[in-house]
Amino acid sequence: MKACGCEPATTFESIIWRQGPYDGFYCAEMGDACVGQWLSAPSNTIVIAKRWMDDSHTVKHEMLHAILGRGDHPPIFRRLLLADR
Numbered sequence: 001m002k003a004c005g006c007e008p009a010t011t012f013e014s015i016i017w018r019q020g021p022y023d024g025f026y027c028a029e030m031g032d033a034c035v036g037q038w039l040s041a042p043s044n045t046i047v048i049a050k051r052w053m054d055d056s057h058t059v060k061h062e063m064l065h066a067i068l069g070r071g072d073h074p075p076i077f078r079r080l081l082l083a084d085r
């Protein structure tokens, strides 16, 4: 990835995409307000709440988790203006 100068932890083709409940779902970090979540290997799955499926910010945020292979939010999230979600 050009933005981080690192090797991506995944390829786009290997990410499994799942649609979550319409308004959001529970996750440990956000409680019931979760609209997107990346589940680490071996599942390598991104879940997006149905209402947010077309929200590029949410989708890019979760893809960045998958690319980095980590669930936390290092500074690159801020640099790419993808800090929230």
Ligand SMILES: [Zn+2]
Residues within 6 Å of the ligand: 061, 065, 071, 072, 073, 085
């Ligand atoms: Zn996140």
